[in-house]
Amino acid sequence: MFLRRAFIEKILRTVPDVGKIFLLIKAKDKKAAIDRLKIEILDSELFKCLEQMYGESFEDFMIRKLVPVVGNVCESNLGMDPCTANEIAKKVDVIINSAANTTFDERYDVALNTNTRGPSRLLGFAKRCKKLDLFLHISTAYVNGERQGLIMEKPFHMGQTIAERSATSKTPPVSIPVLDIIAEIELASDLKLCAHENDVAQKMKELGLQRAKTFGWQDTYVFTKAMGEMLVNSQRGNIPVVIIRPTIVESTYKEPCLGWIQGNRMLNLVIISYDKGQLTGFIGDSKTIIEMVPIDMVVNASIAAIAKHGIAAKPGLNVYHVGSSTVNPITFKDLVKFCYDHFTSSPLMDSKGKNIHITEFKYFSSMDSFSSYISDELAQRSALTDATVLDTKLRGQLEMKSKKKAELILHMAQLYWL
Known part of the structure; x- marks a missing residue:
């Protein structure tokens, strides 16, 4: 829409x-x-x-x-x-x-x-x-x-297929399966029939990513x-x-x-999380053109x-x-700087009406270092929640929410590592 x-x-x-x-x-x-x-x-x-x-x-x-x-x-x-x-x-x-x-x-x-x-x-x-x-x-x-x-x-x-290009350039050439669209549709249909009802959604997601990567x-x-x-x-x-x-x-x-924009587009989740102080870094090369x-x-x-x-x-x-990269390229670093400059001068406010202060953005070169960073952030937030929220049930809900958000960010990073 x-x-x-x-x-x-x-x-x-x-x-x-x-x-x-x-x-x-x-x-x-x-x-x-x-x-x-x-x-x-x-x-x-x-x-x-x-x-x-x-x-x-x-x-x-x-x-x-x-x-x-x-x-x-x-x-x-x-x-x-x-x-x-x-x-x-x-x-x-x-x-x-x-x-x-x-x-x-x-x-x-x-x-x-x-x-x-x-x-x-x-x-x-x-x-x-x-x-x-x-x-x-x-x-x-x-x-x-x-x-x-x-x-x-x-x-x-x-x-x-995309994989054809890389396969033929290797020595010796690598064999890849032939892409047959009808066969792919049947493969998904067969899985839907065979998989357990509770597992079918996750298995379908895994199958899609696996087939995509198979063909490049x-x-x-x-x-x-x-x-x-x-x-x-x-x-x-x-x-x-x-x-x-x-x-x-x-x-x-x-x-x-x-x-004008409708909903949260592809980059918005990272940008909004940064602007709200929920994410202070992401995986990627600062020189990458977005x-x-x-x-x-x-x-x-x-x-x-x-x-x-x-x-x-x-x-x-x-x-x-x-696209824009040929005539008006913008790097990951440029994008983050624009966000930093804007939300430093015009910060968002939290639920209590206080300004949200953001820090300089960190760039991570590997999934291991980024995962460690997310784990450390999660541990710090959990400790802060334990110290400030007395209601046990509410504390558990907040910690679960933070954990799910961390899992989502890591999943995003794996999908579009910049």
Whole structure:
């Protein structure tokens, strides 16, 4: 919903003469879909600029343009009723797919259903759309794996893996298994049938990470997104397709307002934990370039691609990376310094209304040193809790909360070691 909101806002603000925008919304019925549309879009802070433009007619304008459709990319026929699907197929010119499960260590079956099979299902519907000029699929730059240097905007082909590159460069060459997407889907399905109900969620997460690493990707999210690209490329036929690969998508730079963001994005957990004084260091090289991009730049690049390739409407596949490191790089150290400077001059306040003072950030070069640091921090906080909280039950709850947060931070560090 994060990226979709920004797309909708930009289109309605800059191209008010656009016809209908059909929004596939996961809901139990039409009323529930309308309610979600109102809460998540019409009432969103992001649309205040549009609301100011249209005044009292804002809601009427939005309702005329936006059509909520009950559906789900995780279901056959996109979960749409046949009549609605037929109506949309007659009218739609451009399809934008931004649906994704972005959890790095999601259950393998869940990630496959959304990130791999979802685009394939939507492309199947696209083939029914007689007026379709373009199919635009939002992927991620991290489908390219953990590579250095200039990375070209090349599509993935069926069965292509990241591990192939490193395997062939070794002496002697290392043999790797062949990537078969159907076999991966069946593997997840078999595990779901065989695993004990209490164990299936954890085993699915472990399977996703294990399969990703087998083929050279760092986590389940980017692996399943890469397989989604493969299916789009192999099944597109004569449909003009554009794949947009943004890096870490963060808050708006300018449009429609400065700094809008929805929820906690990828880097936010580390930043917020630091700003609250809960985390004073993290694993990583201070010189590492953090590849991120404002969401309005992703939307602008996508709309430019739609304009270029939608007008031509020629069969083919075009890939675009949308990032910042080439023209405006920011290092891990720079990011931390900006946070330190800001929250030193404008500190957050704790629950008692007192300013939270943050310390200089520490960088750790290995998981061992970082784990030791987390253990020491946990022990110090536990001792402080024991000394200041007399209620035994509350003390236990606070210690358990701290322990879970420490486990989450260590897990994050293992997933995206900078």
